[in-house]
Amino acid sequence: MSVQALASSPAQDAGTALTPSERDRYDANYIALFGDVSENAHRRWEVADRLGRADLVRLIEDLRIKAIHENSLGIKVQQLVQFGQLVALGKKPAAEHHAQAALKAGATVDELLGVVETAFITGGVxxxxxxxxxxAALEPVPAR
Incomplete structure (x- = not known):
């Protein structure tokens, strides 16, 4: 089958909006990580539904579940890794979000610092x- 034929074959459920049970399943995965579901995630789902692309949301969210919740590193280490990657990329809001998720998963502030020190190698000062x-925003440093 040609690439063009593959690209033009619509998914079976392409136009079908997310069901309440799918939303509940996706919500549960965000809540397990972060304690809540971001407005951004819900916005992505709503726009995709409105534009008939719920199929892509299903693929993305199922991939997230596989890559995060079914990862051999475990949630704590995996969130520390994501925090470090996002710090190295300079993505502050996402890095903050994953720092909180790492703490929620049992990481310590000292482990976050170790990740930041490691991120220095690839991302510099x-x-x-x-x-x-x-x-510092998580753990105010006492004045000297």
Missing amino acids: PAYSLGIEII
């Missing part, structure tokens, strides 16, 4: 500074 800024 900007990554290190961003990580320290995020940690």
Whole structure:
């Protein structure tokens, strides 16, 4: 089958909006990680539903479940890794979100610092500074 034929074959459920049980399942995975579901996630789902692309949401969310919740690293280590990657990329809001998820999963502030120190290797001083800024907001550093 040609690439064009593959690209033009619509998914069986392409136009079908997410069902309440699918939304509940996806919500549960965000709640397990972060304690809540971000407005951004719900917005993605609503726009995709409205534009007839709920099929893509299903693929993305099922991939997230597989990559995050069924990952051999476990949630804590996996969230520490994501925090470090996002710090190195300079993505502050997402890094903050994953720092909180790592703490929720049992990570310590010292482990977050270890990740930030490691992110310095790939992201330099900007990554290190961003990580320290995020940690400082979680754990105010006493004045000397």
